[in-house]
Amino acid sequence: MASVAGRYARAFAEVVVEHRMDPAQTIQELNSVAELMNSSLELRNVLQNPAVAHKQKLGLLDAIIGRMSGSKMLRNFLAVLIDQRRIREINEIAEQFKHELNQRLGIAEAQISAIRELTPEEKQLLEKKIAAMTGKVVRASYSQDANLLGGAVVRVGSTIYDGSVRGQLQRIKQQITVS
Numbered sequence: 026m027a028s029v030a031g032r033y034a035r036a037f038a039e040v041v042v043e044h045r046m047d048p049a050q051t052i053q054e055l056n057s058v059a060e061l062m063n064s065s066l067e068l069r070n071v072l073q074n075p076a077v078a079h080k081q082k083l084g085l086l087d088a089i090i091g092r093m094s095g096s097k098m099l100r101n102f103l104a105v106l107i108d109q110r111r112i113r114e115i116n117e118i119a120e121q122f123k124h125e126l127n128q129r130l131g132i133a134e135a136q137i138s139a140i141r142e143l144t145p146e147e148k149q150l151l152e153k154k155i156a157a158m159t160g161k162v163v164r165a166s167y168s169q170d171a172n173l174l175g176g177a178v179v180r181v182g183s184t185i186y187d188g189s190v191r192g193q194l195q196r197i198k199q200q201i202t203v204s
Contacts, residue, residue, distance in 0.1 A: 030114050034121035037102050042129055046098060052123050054095045058103060059119040061089065062112070072112050082107050133161035138170040139177040140189075155179060158186075 041051050062069055071077050071085060083104060090100040106112040127134060135155050137143075143151070152163045159181055170178070174190035 029111065030117040030121050031125075033102075033106065033111060033114075033118050034125045037118075037122055038125040038129055040098055040102070041126060044098060046096065048126050048130060051096065051099065052119075052126065054093065054099050055102075055115075055119045055122060057093055058089065058095070058099070059115045062115050069113070072107055073110075075110075079108075127164075131161045133159045133163050133181050135163050135165040136168070136180045137165050137177055138168050138173065138179075138189075140171060140173045140175055141169060143167060143177075151177065151179070155181065155186075 037055075040046075041048060062072070068085075072082055086100060086103055086107065089095075090103070103112070103115075106115065106118070111118070123134075126132075133155065135152070137148075137151065148165070148167065152165050155163045155165070163181075172191060174194075176189035176192070178189050178192065179186040
């Protein structure tokens with residue numbers, strides 16, 4: 026299944042890059058459709074049911090895209106997913122699409138946790154350091170974690186950079202117990 030979702034995600038990413046569409050807006054639109062599918066059992070039933078006429082499915086899709094002011098390319102992509110009976114995989118495709126598009130555009134998604142809200146200057150400095158380490162443009166999201174004691178933990182993909190006081194104490198503890 027993952028390879029199928031990856032193929033659709035790569036194809037849509039190629040269209041987005043080729044037509045110079047706004048990547049952030051396209052990701053947001055695709056995620057909105059995925060969330061709508063998750064929240065509505067009735068919508069899933071209609072779009073996934075082979076007994077429902079294809080024309081009705083496309084009419085419903087057009088209404089959804091029109092209401093959310095979605096792009097024509099998104100509408101066409103979703104129509105392909107409906108035609109190929111892959112619309113049930115929209116969540117996985119949306120996630121793969123985001124990663125594929127970020128990779129093509131040289132963007133690194135970073136999740137940063139700190140004990141307190143960071144100032145804009147601290148955020149800028151941290152993002153600059155992450156960009157230097159990864160060689161990519163950084164798109165960061167921030168959260169607070171009272172268990173850190175101080176410092177920050179940064180996750181970029183599957184790599185974790187632990188600069189927290191808690192992490193430093195754990196490393197010291199390991200060194201002491203090994204010696």
